[in-house]
Amino acid sequence: MELNGHRRLVLLGATGSIGRSAIDIVAQAPDRFSIEAVAGGSDVEGLARVAREVGAKFAAIRDESRYADLKQALSGSGVTAAAGPDAVVEAALRPADIVVGAVSGAAGVAPTYAALQAGRTIALANKECLVCAGTPFMRKATEMKATILPLDSEHDAIWQALGGAAPGEVEKMVITASGGPFRTWSAEAIAAARPDQALKHPNWSMGRKITIDSASMMNKGLELIEAHHLFGVPADRFDVLVHPQSIVHGLVHFSDGSVVASLYAPDMRVPIAHCLGYPDRLRTNARRLDLAALGSLTFEAPDIARFPALGLAMDALRAGGGLPTVLNAANEVAVEAFLEGRAAFGEIPKIVGFACEKAVRDGLAREPATIEDALAVDHIARQMSAAYWR
Ligand SMILES: NC(=O)c1ccc[n+]([C@@H]2O[C@H](COP(=O)([O-])OP(=O)(O)OC[C@H]3O[C@@H](n4cnc5c(N)ncnc54)[C@H](OP(=O)(O)O)[C@@H]3O)[C@@H](O)[C@H]2O)c1
Numbered sequence: 001m002e003l004n005g006h007r008r009l010v011l012l013g014a015t016g017s018i019g020r021s022a023i024d025i026v027a028q029a030p031d032r033f034s035i036e037a038v039a040g041g042s043d044v045e046g047l048a049r050v051a052r053e054v055g056a057k058f059a060a061i062r063d064e065s066r067y068a069d070l071k072q073a074l075s076g077s078g079v080t081a082a083a084g085p086d087a088v089v090e091a092a093l094r095p096a097d098i099v100v101g102a103v104s105g106a107a108g109v110a111p112t113y114a115a116l117q118a119g120r121t122i123a124l125a126n127k128e129c130l131v132c133a134g135t136p137f138m139r140k141a142t143e144m145k146a147t148i149l150p151l152d153s154e155h156d157a158i159w160q161a162l163g164g165a166a167p168g169e170v171e172k173m174v175i176t177a178s179g180g181p182f183r184t185w186s187a188e189a190i191a192a193a194r195p196d197q198a199l200k201h202p203n204w205s206m207g208r209k210i211t212i213d214s215a216s217m218m219n220k221g222l223e224l225i226e227a228h229h230l231f232g233v234p235a236d237r238f239d240v241l242v243h244p245q246s247i248v249h250g251l252v253h254f255s256d257g258s259v260v261a262s263l264y265a266p267d268m269r270v271p272i273a274h275c276l277g278y279p280d281r282l283r284t285n286a287r288r289l290d291l292a293a294l295g296s297l298t299f300e301a302p303d304i305a306r307f308p309a310l311g312l313a314m315d316a317l318r319a320g321g322g323l324p325t326v327l328n329a330a331n332e333v334a335v336e337a338f339l340e341g342r343a344a345f346g347e348i349p350k351i352v353g354f355a356c357e358k359a360v361r362d363g364l365a366r367e368p369a370t371i372e373d374a375l376a377v378d379h380i381a382r383q384m385s386a387a388y389w390r
Pocket of ligand 1: 012013014015016017018019039040041042043044046062088101102103104105107108125126127128151152153204205206207208209210268
């Protein structure tokens with residue numbers, strides 16, 4: 001990776017929460033960055049606005065039927081409009097120093113992998129990429145000598161805490177969880193929670209899917225699987241710590257008894273700035289941490305009995321093979337059903353558990369060797385999850 005000088009970026013998921021925060025960081029260092037291409041799912045107006053604002057050369061919308069609308073919205077701007085899955089991949093392949101992978105869900109796998117295959121440096125927010133297809137993804141990164149910068153806050157925190165430590169010096173990695181809006185609720189109340197309650201995260205403002213995952217604590221499970229692939233550390237050397245203030249994001253326990261923690265205010269612009277500027281520190285207006293004002297930080301063990309989704313993800317991490325792929329796909333199906341009023345909150349882990357058990361019975365639990373294998377397992381797992389309603 002070319003570490004100094006001006007950097008060209010591609011933003012996959014430019015209209016989302018991470019995409020907009022990345023644009024904010026870029027706007028604070030206009031001499032350091034330019035944005036070559038932006039891509040989004042279906043929000044044509046949002047994508048056209050962002051493309052014009054950042055002066056992108058290319059804008060791609062995943063929804064093929066919106067091509068004419070995007071072209072119209074970009075007329076006179078000089079930005080080339082394109083639509084469809086191949087157009088999103090084309091955006092990922094535009095000349096760039098860093099591709100920010102911030103699509104939500106397994107939809108991010110194909111374009112992010114395309115960028116990796118071309119040897120691009122990836123600032124990876126899209127954890128589902130590694131949960132769905134961690135082994136082929138990391139193998140390709142090694143083969144292409146491509147750098148993956150961990151943009152997810154807990155992983156960025158662990159990266160910062162690790163320093164240059166050798167793998168043998170690390171005893172344990174710990175990622176923290178806020179506990180979400182239902183941290184203190186009873187199991188019965190959680191099972192009956194409504195979408196408007198689950199979408200109210202106490203500390204973070206994020207996209208809808210990750211907000212629901214945070215409420216079920218599936219998000220923490222997905223992050224454990226992500227961390228396992230990013231840092232090459234076995235499942236039994238990870239812990240989750242519930243920390244309601246979301247100030248300490250990750251900790252590394254070393255072999256000499258030292259523990260190094262990374263702290264910052266809950267503002268995703270901090271890890272985004274760290275990734276985009278690395279190894280330099282950018283000057284940003286991200287929220288500052290005032291520990292004296294906070295007074296105290298508290299920690300507690302996660303309660304798997306009330307948050308079974310976390311337990312399912314830990315089981316999938318330990319089992320490995322294709323189970324994380326199945327878990328991820330089933331969770332996407334379940335979250336969508338919950339948001340559309342077709343499933344209760346308490347059914348999210350039931351749907352995921354149903355799909356994982358069926359995958360084991362049907363022999364789908366072997367490791368996907370390639371991205372194509374992983375996407376095929378993802379596809380079948382979505383169909384298996386739908387069988388929950390039959
Ligand atoms: N938000 C956070 O604080 C945070 C923190 C850590 C990690 N992450 C991870 O970062 C990723 C993005 O999260 P987010 O909160 O930014 O989500 P979000 O606000 O829902 O944004 C998702 C982005 O992906 C785009 N998109 C959706 N489907 C697409 C497709 N098939 N092809 C291309 N683009 C597509 C969306 O476009 P439209 O707007 O057109 O739908 C939008 O730009 C997730 O994997 C999440 O777990 C987020």
